[in-house]
Amino acid sequence: MKELTLDDLRHLMRISAGEDESTDLDGDIIDAGFRDLGYDSLAVLELASRLERDWGVVVPDEVAATLETPRAVLDYVNERAAVK
Structure with missing residues (x-):
């Protein structure tokens, strides 16, 4: 599995909860x-869900x-992806 990059994460953040204008x-x-960054706990949970769906890494x-x-997030996902 390829490594999750900051650009990948930015993309997931935008589609998970949007982007605050500020x-x-x-x-x-x-x-x-x-x-x-304007992301509340629900937005982070949505991000975790997308990481599982798109990257195959479960984030309880x-x-x-x-x-x-x-x-x-990058450290958590990439550490678990490397084990797979």
């Missing part, structure tokens, strides 16, 4: 908190709640 997902967002709800930045 947030520039094309900027340096890797360590920005999802709340700072209780884990999704702890993934607070795009970097944390």
Whole structure:
């Protein structure tokens, strides 16, 4: 399986919950908190669902709640994808 990149994640974020007009997902967002990016817990759960569907990596709800930045999501998904 190929590695999930920040660009891949940006795409999933946009289709999961849209993009707040005041947030520039094309900027340096890797360590920005999802709340700072305008993504609430429901948007993060939708992102987790898309990661499972599109990337085959299960992100349980209780884990999704702890993934607070795009970097944390990338690390989580890529660590599990490498094991497959």
